[in-house]
Amino acid sequence: MNFHIDGIIFSLQQHGGITVYFRELLSRLTPEYNATLTLEQPALQAVPLDAFPAVRQEQRKARFLERLRPARSLKNSRSQLFHSSYYRRPERASQPSVVTVHDFAFQRVIGGLGAVRQHWLMRTAITQSQHIICISESTKQDMLELIHPRPDQTVSVIYNGVSNLFQPLHIENSWNDESSGRPFMLFVGQRGGYKNFSLALRALELLPELELHCVGGGSFKPKELAGVSESIRSRVRHLGFVSEEQLNVLYNRAYCLLYPSSYEGFGIPVLEAMRAGCPVVSIDCKAVVEVGGEALCVSASADDSAALAQAVLRLESATERKRLRALGFARSEQFSWDRCFEQTLAVYRTF
Incomplete structure (x- = not known):
């Protein structure tokens, strides 16, 4: 396996659900997967250089309007598969690609010119991908209604996870704020x-x-x-x-x-x-x-x-x-x- 993960999300969002999603996936990769993560600088300090030791990193200087442009190919190899972290298509149109669709908040509830731009970016990335991953059935239904993928595209629902760090603790006086004493x-x-x-x-x-x-x-x-x-x-x-x-x-x-x-x-x-x-x-x-x-x-x-x-x-x-x-x-x-x-x-x- 040889694939390219476009890390554009780490230049757009330091904390949030999508960065959590890609951190969790990247942290589980081992060298056998031969994965390369490309990062546009500056990356908002969202990804320490040693965060994913089994994943090669290519650091790149961001271009003008980087967010709106196709993701550049890897420097020294032709990866078999492309997976963008936030709705970008690969530079080589012939390269197989996967896209993860998280939500349609811009289209459903935010609106404005931002929604027009976001819809164009999402539609371009989704319609040019061979496999579409949706993080919930709700998102899948929004995608089917708003994007209308082709019959030859595969759509999968793969749910997000939850970190094992979250667990019950034995805390005295729980529910109460330590300073005010109120729950x-x-x-x-x-x-x-x-x-x-x-x-x-x-x-x-x-x-x-x-x-x-x-x-x-x-x-x-x-x-x-x-x-x-x-x-x-x-x-x-x-x-x-x-x-x-x-x-x-x-x-x-x-x-x-x-x-x-x-x-x-x-x-x-x-x-x-x-x-x-x-x-x-x-x-x-x-x-x-x-x-x-x-x-x-x-x-x-x-x-x-x-x-x-x-x-x-x-x-x-x-x-x-x-x-x-x-x-x-x-x-x-x-x-x-x-x-x-x-x-x-x-x-x-x-x-």
Whole structure:
């Protein structure tokens, strides 16, 4: 096997679901696979040079409009297979290629000129690939509706995994913030638009005994907390970027993961929380429900803060909390990066 992975995502996204996906795949490769990763510099420090010792790396200076151009071929070999990390086609049109489709957030919920550009890039990469990997059935259905692949293209659903670092810990006084002593809900990742952070804040107003702690997604912007009363602001904290080990501790301490996103391609934090024993409260988002199944505590309404708060209050029942934790452990066991890797290798071997 001899293949080329285009690492453009590491120049576009330092932290996020897609970088997690490719880090997990690359870290499992051994020398026998003869893989080469190309990186456009600067790579946002997302990939240390020794991160994947079994994978050759080619460092390249980024060209003007690099994101919009086909990925350059390897310098000294003609790889048998090309796999872009973020919707690029290979420079040689005759080269067999695989594309992983993560979501259609731009087209479904973001919109604007960015959606036009993103759709063109995705459509070009998808229609020129021989094999299309979708990370969920939800993403596959979006792809079939919005892209219309050719009959001769193969489409596979290969689910993401969840890191083994997430696990239950024996922590005294869990659920409580160490400084305030109040239990806190956890909000992980980006907060803009369809992530529904504003809905989470409105629900928090109805939950006076709880705090809301945010991880990742950058510092709060003034408009995010505009119009929010001081009594609510005092119960909202931003913890910045944390390591996986620190995030596992937070999941173990949290009253719940609050995940009110209205659109996802998968939803890795849902599985992370479940694996750590943290109940997950969400709205009725198709991909999130596909991943979390019956282990989710789902709000009765997608845009009603009172319904979201009521879903959180269901966790006051020790019986319900124990039931959801048990279901969450069982559900998270159905997903693994090892399985994702093996299924992806099986796709590579078809070429």
